[in-house]
Amino acid sequence: MAIRESSYGYWSSHRGFLFVAAGAAIGMGNIARLPYLAGEYGGAVFLGAYFLFLGTVSWPLLVSEWMIGRWTREDLILGLGRMSETARASRLWALIGVGSLAAAVLILSYYSVIAGWSVAYAFRAAGGALTRLDAPGVQRVFFDLAQDPERSLAWHTIFMVVVCLVVAAGVRQGIERAANYLVPAAFVFMLGVAIYALSRGDSQAALQHLLTPDWSRFGWRGAVEALHQAFFTMALGLGAMVAYGSYLPADAPVLRMAGAVILLDTLFSLIAGGALYSLIFAAGLDPAPGLTLLFQVFPLTLSEGVPEGAAIAIYLVMFMITLMAAAALMEPAVRYLVERVRVTRVSAAISCGILIWFIGLGTLLSFNVMQSVDVFFGRNFFDWLQWLTGRVLLPVVALLLCVFTSRILPDELLGEMWGTSAPRALAVWKWMLRFPARIALIVLLLYCLEVLDFLIALWS
Numbered sequence: 001m002a003i004r005e006s007s008y009g010y011w012s013s014h015r016g017f018l019f020v021a022a023g024a025a026i027g028m029g030n031i032a033r034l035p036y037l038a039g040e041y042g043g044a045v046f047l048g049a050y051f052l053f054l055g056t057v058s059w060p061l062l063v064s065e066w067m068i069g070r071w072t073r074e075d076l077i078l079g080l081g082r083m084s085e086t087a088r089a090s091r092l093w094a095l096i097g098v099g100s101l102a103a104a105v106l107i108l109s110y111y112s113v114i115a116g117w118s119v120a121y122a123f124r125a126a127g128g129a130l131t132r133l134d135a136p137g138v139q140r141v142f143f144d145l146a147q148d149p150e151r152s153l154a155w156h157t158i159f160m161v162v163v164c165l166v167v168a169a170g171v172r173q174g175i176e177r178a179a180n181y182l183v184p185a186a187f188v189f190m191l192g193v194a195i196y197a198l199s200r201g202d203s204q205a206a207l208q209h210l211l212t213p214d215w216s217r218f219g220w221r222g223a224v225e226a227l228h229q230a231f232f233t234m235a236l237g238l239g240a241m242v243a244y245g246s247y248l249p250a251d252a253p254v255l256r257m258a259g260a261v262i263l264l265d266t267l268f269s270l271i272a273g274g275a276l277y278s279l280i281f282a283a284g285l286d287p288a289p290g291l292t293l294l295f296q297v298f299p300l301t302l303s304e305g306v307p308e309g310a311a312i313a314i315y316l317v318m319f320m321i322t323l324m325a326a327a328a329l330m331e332p333a334v335r336y337l338v339e340r341v342r343v344t345r346v347s348a349a350i351s352c353g354i355l356i357w358f359i360g361l362g363t364l365l366s367f368n369v370m371q372s373v374d375v376f377f378g379r380n381f382f383d384w385l386q387w388l389t390g391r392v393l394l395p396v397v398a399l400l401l402c403v404f405t406s407r408i409l410p411d412e413l414l415g416e417m418w419g420t421s422a423p424r425a426l427a428v429w430k431w432m433l434r435f436p437a438r439i440a441l442i443v444l445l446l447y448c449l450e451v452l453d454f455l456i457a458l459w460s
Contacts, residue, residue, distance in 0.1 A: 069245025
């Protein structure tokens with residue numbers, strides 16, 4: 001059975017698909033998490049391990065998800081069910097799709113709240129509200145936003161409406177058109193900030209912090225964190241890449257495009273990390289992980305001579321990349337409703353948007369009225385969402401998808417999925433899924449569930 005034609009159309013060009021896929025992969029973690037981890041776990045040593053895992057784990061998994069989508073041309077659950085029937089395997093493998101959809105919806109619910117804050121900060125930077133503030137003043141600005149349910153609700157709602165508009169417009173007229181504008185614009189804006197940081201910031205300190213090799217700070221945890229970041233940065237296990245792959249033509253050079261997306265994702269991370277850290281070190285500040293870096297450390301650089309334009313550019317870039325990532329997270333659920341419930345794409349996007357917006361209220365309230373409410377075992381609603389999606393659903397789904405592709409599907413079906421391009425590479429790809437990727441995902445799952453920490457402590 002050859003690769004079917006898509007009844008929903010195709011991407012207009014390979015370049016457009018690259019921007020769409022890169023927009024799905026690039027997220028806040030590229031700005032806030034990767035540079036911090038590199039500085040924390042040995043600089044160039046950590047980055048070397050990160051690049052290694054991108055090539056041996058992320059690349060074969062990304063190719064696998066695109067090829068599954070291209071072969072099935074259906075929503076993830078129905079497509080995996082049909083592949084299981086073709087392979088004469090249990091239809092329970094379709095539950096992988098259920099886990100992917102659940103993870104995508106839950107992640108987008110809290111991603112939208114945080115993305116709304118980036119939009120709010122762009123307006124605050126433009127209005128001068130972040131200028132000449134000390135550390136308590138910057139914290140007050142953030143807490144006034146995060147701990148005010150009405151303000152957070154407004155920005156959360158605005159962001160979800162924009163996401164719904166993009167997804168409802170369709171694959172080519174909505175998602176691809178937005179990516180063709182927003183992804184290049186994000187690169188240009190960040191490159192402009194990097195050029196300014198190179199001339200006015202402390203680029204030498206930033207490069208030394210990010211690139212100086214230090215094996216003593218690497219260790220086993222640095223290796224697993226590099227694997228963790230390499231896996232999560234490519235939006236794997238969420239069904240987004242499978243959904244996007246369903247619009248790929250049969251002759252698309254999937255191998256080269258996967259490499260190009262990984263390259264764009266890595267390049268953006270290095271540019272963003274170098275620019276931010278140059279400005280932070282020039283202001284005499286210390287880096288911080290995650291949201292603290294973006295919303296509480298970086299605004300302090302404005303009181304040290306960094307112009308408001310640089311801050312506006314960075315928060316606009318955050319909005320652009322989070323918008324494209326959010327569209328990727330919503331697409332699998334919209335596709336599912338269109339095919340299963342037989343509603344229009346507009347109705348499906350609105351329905352998904354309302355559901356995700358409603359779940360996001362739990363995250364929104366976790367920063368204010370429910371901040372001190374421990375739902376279970378000392379975690380509030382937002383903490384449990386992060387734990388369930390990032391530490392359970394995504395590693396489990398990716399591991400099952402890896403086993404399904406490399407062990408359950410017969411070689412004949414894999415050959416049909418692969419197509420006629422680079423037939424010799426098929427064996428290499430299958431071997432990478434069976435051994436380095438699968439072993440790495442098992443280690444990642446043990447780490448996420450804190451089993452690896454327990455075993456290391458027991459051994460020590």
